[in-house]
Amino acid sequence: MPADSWDDAFTHVLWRAQNAVHRTVQTALDELGVTATQAGLAVHLDQLGPLSAADLSRGFHIAPQSVGAALSRLEKIGWVQRRGHPIHRRVVLYELSSTGLEGVARGRALMAAVNEAATEILSDTELDGLVTGLRRVTTEIDGPDR
Template sequence: MSTQLDKRFGFLVADVDRLCGNRFDALAKSSLDLTRAQCRVLAYLSHYGEVNQARLAGLLEVAPISAGRLLDRMEESGWIKRHDDPDDRRARQVRMTAKAEKALDRARRVGDKVTAEALVGLSKQESEQLIALLQRVRGNLSRIVDR
C-alpha cells in the first residue's frame, strides 16, 4: 500500500512546519538572541497579551513543567515578567517586556524572510489564497478542538 505522504494534508502541514522551523533557526542564529521556542512565546504573548502560564504551555504544546523551565530562562534574561494571578493563587500570568517587544520585531523579519522563501513562485493572489485557506482550516479545527 502506498502512503503517498506528499498528498496527505497532516503530513504536509507538519513537514512545512518542520522545514520553516529549521530555516528560521538557521537565519535566526546570526540576528537573534532568542531560540525558536522563545520566539514562539513572544509571538503568543504579542497576539494574546498577558496570558496564564498554563494556557501558554498549551499553546506551545509542551508540558507545564517544560514551559516553566523555558519561562524561567526567559525571565532571567529579561524577556518576560511573571506575577501571581489575582483570581487564582495557584496560577501565574506572563507578559512581555519592552526588551522582548524590540526583539520580536527582529524575529518577525526573520519569519518574513522564511515566508518569502517558502512562497517563491506563487503569485500574490496565490499566496493570499493559501493564507486564507489555512485560516479557514484552522477555524474549522478550532471549533472542534478548542471547545
C-alpha cells in the same frame, strides 16, 4: 485526490514543507538566541498581554512542559518577568520586559523576511488557496483561532 504513494500524501508533503520552513525560521531566530516556540510565546504575550503558562498552553495547543521550559528560557535571558495575578494570587502571570519587547520587534522583522522569501515561491492565487486550505484543516482539527 488520493495519493499514489506515501511521499505524495498530503500529510507527508505538509510535514516536509513544515520541516523546511521550521529550519529556515530557526536559522533566522538564531541571532536572538530563542527557538520558534519561545519567540511565538513572546509574540503572543506582546499581542495579548500578561498570561499564565496554563493560558498559553491551552490557548496555543502546546504541551504545558514545553511552555514551562520556553518561559524559563525567556525569563533567563530577560525577555519575560513574572508577576502575581491581581485576583488569583496563586496564579503567576508572565509579561514581556523591555528587552523582550525589543526581541519581539526584531523577531517580527526576521519572520517577515522569512515569510517573504517563502511566499514569493508561490503565485498570489496559489498562496491564497494554500493559506485558506491550511486554515480550514487547522480549524477542523484544533478549533478556531483563539
